[in-house]
């Protein structure tokens with residue numbers, strides 16, 4: 034009997050897939066397309082767009098805490114939006130010039146999975162004026178009572 038099936042992905046370096054095959058085994062097809070191939074889920078399609086549940090959002094790829102519900106805000110853009118990561122070291126930022134746009138890609142600092150993009154100066158009434166626009170399938174919400 035396999036009692037590990039219901040548990041979240043392992044955290045820590047040992048828990049990070051090392052090969053493409055291991056990533057395909059860990060993730061479903063949509064998760065793989067987003068996290069490992071930088072696809073973007075359709076706007077308004079994600080599980081967490083309007084979620085208000087108190088909790089922490091962990092990386093779907095490795096389980097690292099990435100964002101918190103109290104830094105999530107209603108951007109009305111169709112994707113879960115946060116004004117700050119849980120920890121500035123939790124994510125890495127990369128220049129992205131795909132699709133003819135200059136954007137800043139956000140990746141998990143632990144497993145290097147694609148999460149979404151960050152935009153700045155859009156005029157949202159948030160403490161940072163940053164909008165981390167993150168794919169729902171890149172995240173797993175862990176509710177906190």
Ligand SMILES: [Zn+2]
Pocket residue numbers: 092093094095096097141142143144145146
């Ligand atoms: Zn990760």
